[in-house]
Amino acid sequence: MSLATVSRMEAKLLLPTYERQPILFVRGRGVYLWDSKGKRYLDFLSGIGVNALGHNHPAIQAAIKRQAGRLIHISNLFFHEYQAELARLLTEISGLDRAFFCNSGTEAWEGALKLARAFAQMNHPPGAASGVPSNAKTQILAMDNSFHGRTFGALATTGQLKYRAPFTPLVPGVTFVKFNDLDDLQRKFDANVCAVCIETIQGEGGVCPVSAEFLGLASRLTRQSGALLVLDEIQCGLGRTGRHFGYQHYGVLPDIVTIAKPLAGGLPLGAILTTERVATCMHPGLHGTTFGGGPLACAAAIAFLREEKKLLKHVGAMGEYFQAALAALDQKHKSILDVRGVGLMQALELDSADLAKAVASQLLKEGIIINRTHETVLRFLPPYIIQKKHIDQLIEALDAALRKHEEISQTKTKPATTRREKEAHAHA
Numbered sequence: 332m333s334l335a336t337v338s339r340m341e342a343k344l345l346l347p348t349y350e351r352q353p354i355l356f357v358r359g360r361g362v363y364l365w366d367s368k369g370k371r372y373l374d375f376l377s378g379i380g381v382n383a384l385g386h387n388h389p390a391i392q393a394a395i396k397r398q399a400g401r402l403i404h405i406s407n408l409f410f411h412e413y414q415a416e417l418a419r420l421l422t423e424i425s426g427l428d429r430a431f432f433c434n435s436g437t438e439a440w441e442g443a444l445k446l447a448r449a450f451a452q453m454n455h456p457p458g459a460a461s462g463v464p465s466n467a468k469t470q471i472l473a474m475d476n477s478f479h480g481r482t483f484g485a486l487a488t489t490g491q492l493k494y495r496a497p498f499t500p501l502v503p504g505v506t507f508v509k510f511n512d513l514d515d516l517q518r519k520f521d522a523n524v525c526a527v528c529i530e531t532i533q534g535e536g537g538v539c540p541v542s543a544e545f546l547g548l549a550s551r552l553t554r555q556s557g558a559l560l561v562l563d564e565i566q567c568g569l570g571r572t573g574r575h576f577g578y579q580h581y582g583v584l585p586d587i588v589t590i591a592k593p594l595a596g597g598l599p600l601g602a603i604l605t606t607e608r609v610a611t612c613m614h615p616g617l618h619g620t621t622f623g624g625g626p627l628a629c630a631a632a633i634a635f636l637r638e639e640k641k642l643l644k645h646v647g648a649m650g651e652y653f654q655a656a657l658a659a660l661d662q663k664h665k666s667i668l669d670v671r672g673v674g675l676m677q678a679l680e681l682d683s684a685d686l687a688k689a690v691a692s693q694l695l696k697e698g699i700i701i702n703r704t705h706e707t708v709l710r711f712l713p714p715y716i717i718q719k720k721h722i723d724q725l726i727e728a729l730d731a732a733l734r735k736h737e738e739i740s741q742t743k744t745k746p747a748t749t750r751r752e753k754e755a756h757a758h759a
């Protein structure tokens with residue numbers, strides 16, 4: 332089917348939830364994708380952080396092919412060969428003790444919130460007999476500017492109004508804290524808090540890492556009061572930062588961590604990882620899923636984890652090279668306000684949404700896929716197998732696109748004042 336036919340049919344038949352680029356992709360290999368007209372694209376987005384080994388990695392392909400010929404689904408009413416082994420691998424690299432498998436990031440996050448409430452309720456059962464009020468230790472602290480997914484619990488803890496507003500009322504009991512603001516966290520934390528929820532690196536919110544001080548304070552406060560530190564590593568976990576988990580850069584161990592995106596090499600699979608202590612609040616029937624942790628996805632995930640650990644050093648080295656190249660670009664362009672990121676999760680914040688949009692579309696025309704998030708931020712989530720020559724190609728294209736669109740906007744309007752200039756002015 333042609334792009335025109337597909338897009339006409341979708342416009343008529345699908346819920347209009349996505350604003351797709353007019354490209355029909357038909358195949359991929361390594362860091363490249365090809366569209367229906369045979370045009371090749373360099374992929375600096377990896378299907379939003381999913382295709383971490385690149386497209387059609389032979390190990391993932393082999394695991395899927397082998398398992399598809401044996402058993403695809405069995406439900407969680409029976410055993411299959413892979414959940415236990417996958418849980419063993421994940422607990423080994425995370426420092427946590429137990430796993431629950433589901434189908435997506437938002438479902439993992441939803442389960443993590445349920446786990447936090449169930450754990451608090453086990454330790455502080457509400458009701459007249461126990462003398463504990465029904466709202467005791469039910470409060471969740473979540474972060475401004477965060478993103479945890481599209482289901483109701485995930486939206487209730489997502490600190491961006493545009494995602495939440497159309498669906499109110501959401502799950503109650505959530506208070507938002509200013510991200511990386513120690514005083515605000517200290518002020519809002521009390522004995523009724525059952526969980527502090529943090530994305531170790533906010534992804535959708537513009538690639539903003541949590542500060543060591545803030546994560547340290549969240550860890551201390553939760554430990555002292557019996558609340559849980561819940562980290563969302565759906566985007567930044569599983570090797571993207573050059574370590575297995577983002578929190579491993581900080582020397583902090585969470586009580587619960589959620590993962591998804593790259594876990595099964597492109598098949599849908601999410602997981603909640605937690606401690607033995609927290610796991611005691613669960614019993615059969617309290618949580619579950621029909622599809623989650625099926626043999627096909629778990630077999631692919633085992634193959635993914637074997638490759639991921641071989642690539643960590645490479646991701647770290649490419650991350651450093653990439654960030655240095657972005658920093659050099661920053662020196663050349665007034666319109667760049669900030670360079671942020673860890674490992675292969677990097678971003679450029681520009682001084683206008685129009686410029687970010689123009690640069691992203693210019694690159695797409697030239698055959699390079701990047702993503703714009705939080706209006707003004709160009710986000711880069713390349714596959715872990717990316718090499719210096721690919722980074723060089725991107726940087727060159729960014730340099731040219733920024734130059735072109737800065738020139739256009741300067742002829743139209745006065746040059747924009749950058750944040751750096753504003754800051755310099757404020758400090759003068």
Ligand SMILES: Cc1ncc(COP(=O)(O)O)c(C=O)c1O
Nearest residue numbers: 435436437478479480534565566
């Ligand atoms: C940090 C984070 N949490 C949760 C989600 C939701 O994951 P999913 O789209 O698989 O439901 C995302 C997706 O982008 C994410 O980046």
